[in-house]
């Protein structure tokens with residue numbers, strides 16, 4: 001690819017990056033649980049288990065942070081994670097183009 005094309009592609013990626021919405025990292029797990037009360041019907045019947053509980057786990061400065069989310073929060077969180085993946089994708093492409101631009105400027 002020539003320099004001009006690379007620069008045009010890079011500008012396009014910058015635009016895409018500026019359109020990315022909120023971002024977050026980690027994973028959200030939804031699960032049903034037993035409450036542990038001996039009298040509760042969840043004890044024997046899997047259908048009677050409580051939930052779903054939405055548990056968000058992420059790394060922050062090397063530590064695992066766990067949060068319990070509502071359904072709405074969990075939906076938002078999943079969207080933001082998707083945005084984050086897209087952002088990483090775009091940044092990856094930007095890096096590749098930047099490398100090519102460095103390589104091409106060798107003899108300039």
Ligand SMILES: [Zn+2]
Pocket residue numbers: 034035036037040041042043049050
């Ligand atoms: Zn229960």
